[in-house]
Amino acid sequence: MKGLAIRNHRAFASGALFLAFAIFFFVAALGYPAGTVARMGPGYFPRLLAIVLAAIGLVVILSAMKPAAERQLLRKWDFKGLAWVTGSVVLFAALLFPLGLVGALFVLIMVSSRASSEFTWTGALANAAVLIALCLAVFVYGLGLQLPVWPSLLN
Amino acid sequence: MDLVHNLAIGFATAAQPANLLYAFFGCLLGTLIGVLPGLGPLATIAMLLPITYALPPDAALIMLAGIYYGAQYGGSTTAIVVNLPGESSSVVTTIDGYQMAKQGRAGVALATAAIGSFFAGCVATLALAALAGPLTATALLFGPKEFFALMILGLILASVLSSGPFIEGIGMVVLGMLLSLVGTDLNSGSQRFAFGIPQLFDGLDFVPLAMGIFGFAEIVKNLEQDDKLSLVTQKITNLFPTRDDFRRMVPAMLRGTALGTLLGVLPGGGAVLSSFASYTLEKKLSRHPEQFGKGAIEGVAGPESANNAGAQTSFIPLLTLGVPSNVVMALMVGAMNIHNIHPGPEVMTKNPTLFWGLIVSMWVGNLMLLILNLPLVGLWVKLLTIPYRYLFPAIMVFCSIGVYSINSGTFEVYEAAMFCVFGYVLIKLQLPAAPLLLGLVLGPAIEENFRRAMVLSRGDVTVLLTSPLSASLLAAAAIAIILIMLPTIRARREEALQE
Numbered sequence: 001m002k003g004l005a006i007r008n009h010r011a012f013a014s015g016a017l018f019l020a021f022a023i024f025f026f027v028a029a030l031g032y033p034a035g036t037v038a039r040m041g042p043g044y045f046p047r048l049l050a051i052v053l054a055a056i057g058l059v060v061i062l063s064a065m066k067p068a069a070e071r072q073l074l075r076k077w078d079f080k081g082l083a084w085v086t087g088s089v090v091l092f093a094a095l096l097f098p099l100g101l102v103g104a105l106f107v108l109i110m111v112s113s114r115a116s117s118e119f120t121w122t123g124a125l126a127n128a129a130v131l132i133a134l135c136l137a138v139f140v141y142g143l144g145l146q147l148p149v150w151p152s153l154l155n
Numbered sequence: 156m157d158l159v160h161n162l163a164i165g166f167a168t169a170a171q172p173a174n175l176l177y178a179f180f181g182c183l184l185g186t187l188i189g190v191l192p193g194l195g196p197l198a199t200i201a202m203l204l205p206i207t208y209a210l211p212p213d214a215a216l217i218m219l220a221g222i223y224y225g226a227q228y229g230g231s232t233t234a235i236v237v238n239l240p241g242e243s244s245s246v247v248t249t250i251d252g253y254q255m256a257k258q259g260r261a262g263v264a265l266a267t268a269a270i271g272s273f274f275a276g277c278v279a280t281l282a283l284a285a286l287a288g289p290l291t292a293t294a295l296l297f298g299p300k301e302f303f304a305l306m307i308l309g310l311i312l313a314s315v316l317s318s319g320p321f322i323e324g325i326g327m328v329v330l331g332m333l334l335s336l337v338g339t340d341l342n343s344g345s346q347r348f349a350f351g352i353p354q355l356f357d358g359l360d361f362v363p364l365a366m367g368i369f370g371f372a373e374i375v376k377n378l379e380q381d382d383k384l385s386l387v388t389q390k391i392t393n394l395f396p397t398r399d400d401f402r403r404m405v406p407a408m409l410r411g412t413a414l415g416t417l418l419g420v421l422p423g424g425g426a427v428l429s430s431f432a433s434y435t436l437e438k439k440l441s442r443h444p445e446q447f448g449k450g451a452i453e454g455v456a457g458p459e460s461a462n463n464a465g466a467q468t469s470f471i472p473l474l475t476l477g478v479p480s481n482v483v484m485a486l487m488v489g490a491m492n493i494h495n496i497h498p499g500p501e502v503m504t505k506n507p508t509l510f511w512g513l514i515v516s517m518w519v520g521n522l523m524l525l526i527l528n529l530p531l532v533g534l535w536v537k538l539l540t541i542p543y544r545y546l547f548p549a550i551m552v553f554c555s556i557g558v559y560s561i562n563s564g565t566f567e568v569y570e571a572a573m574f575c576v577f578g579y580v581l582i583k584l585q586l587p588a589a590p591l592l593l594g595l596v597l598g599p600a601i602e603e604n605f606r607r608a609m610v611l612s613r614g615d616v617t618v619l620l621t622s623p624l625s626a627s628l629l630a631a632a633a634i635a636i637i638l639i640m641l642p643t644i645r646a647r648r649e650e651a652l653q654e
Contacts (some may be wrong), residue, residue, distance in 0.1 A: 009322070010584055010585060012321075013594070014326070014582055014584045014585075014586055017584065017586075018326045018330065021330055021333065025333045026349070029347070029348075031223050032340075032345065032347060036614060037609050037614035037616065038609055038610060038612075038613045038614030039614075040342075040606045040609060041343060042340040042342070042343045042345050043606065044349075044606075045336065045602045045606070046333065046347065047327055048335065049332055049336075050468050052329050053330060053333065054227060055328045056322060056325060056329065057326065058268065059322055060320075060323060060326065062324075069606055070161045074583065074584075076631075077583060078375065078378075078379050079380070080377060081375045081378050082375050082575075082579050083373055083380075085371055085375050085551070085575060086371070086572050086575050086576055088551065089371060089551070089555060089571060089572040089575065090568075090569065091570060092555050093555075093559075093565040093568035093569050093572070094565070094636070096559065096565055096568075101258055106553060108548070108551060108552060108555060109548045109552060110291055112547070113544065113548050114232050114546050115374075115375070115378050115547075116378055116543070116544040116547070118542070118544045119544065121463070123544065123545065124548075127380075127545045127548055128548075128551075131548065131549055131552050133496040135552060135556065139556055139560075141210070141504060143206060143558050145556070145563075147556075147559070147560075147563075147564050149643050155622055
């Protein structure tokens, strides 16, 4: 089957992503009544959209396998950078209430700084000090946002 | 004169000291983020949205608008001085602007960009004021089926004009619309795709989504590239263009302004498209096309006027029809919703002071930018020496606190982290995120109007094609799709949208 090889890996993966979302939404929408065209229920429009998205996904997948399709590989992924950045945000959310804003920001800045290839401890610590002071001034004292500033044990 | 009367109302609002201050603050902030690469108006507006809860609606919108057009100014400064477009709308300015700087004419290039932007800003403000009335009157004639058709046309055009294959852009629109259905269905009151998570009952908030995709995921991408800046460290002297410069730049400015004003109104248009189109036009019309790329002043004057005009006229479809033409406008919808203002023809009739105040503040803001920008060029350039490794944690901090403050809860922060991963997948697959956000913003209105149209027609789908207005709007959408499928146009589009 020479004609069916995946030539454009990028497009193939994009089409597969569309198809996966379409199936997910279609299956989930089966739980909602569809109604009729004149009296649409909550399930009608989602199913319609899911079918359209599935069709688009299939077209993209098929065009990625056409013998005339442009050859394109997936780009290289940088999981480390992604993990540092995403992880620091998750840690911020998890630590905000137990540690307070100052502690959570410190963790956020130190962890996310690791994502840079030019990371230095002194640089990151200095940056953390400046940014935490700035945030306290702007958000807590300036705008009066409701935020726990210090660890909950101290209050 | 209606127009004069309306502009007078606008001046009264825009000239209030508090509003002047917010316009100034927005312009300053916009210039700042325009200068800094890797931080666009989108992430900044998303970041500041929660803060605008506390402001009165007119002040909030005036400031957010200032950020958007201020960024066009700031982006051009770095494009000229260090060959680094701070904004995607100033990418073309690097071509000739940086060459001018290398020839010791950085000051002239900066002045050209500033004068061009100011002139375009004035014209676009007038266009906005003049077109608002008639377009709003048209929109008031629209029923559900016309609005449905209009939004479909807008989304199709936005996908046509986004980068990458058209079908993938449409796929992203549909995916965005599906995501917009999460939460309570207003007609039946039942929950959809919420899976029992109470925070999802109100729907997916687009701020965490925008922040995850355009804030966090962008950072991961920027960290991968790791390029170093090479600053042209020369004194910027001699701001004034010569008589010969003026002779060459004025026609380019006029053409750029006209082009930008037109393209800004188109859904999917706006600053980026306008600047590219203007550069192409100038090169085509020039008697010395060989000078382009070697410091032709038309290559700065045209695109810089066009991007500012486009940035401003892209407010027209939002304010009159309620259809955001690009992602920044989609965020403005969010800002208006926060204050319980629903963009569309009612804004002008129900909130005339807000409407005209916003328009006039754009002109005031442009004036501020002209004064603000030239003397501060040195400061902006210094800012660029801040290494990215210090800058990106700052962006992350502001984004995280911004997302938290939407509801004073951490759920949205986790949501943003999730969309960071999703955004990174999109970057790697080269799928455009802008159509996704437009679909997300327009999804509920499209469903609502579709359902209403079908109730009114008793389930007769053909009514969309028998009513002349909706039929012609849908026909325009179909023509756009057919055109994009033609091989010659497809090739030219790829060429034009390539960065």
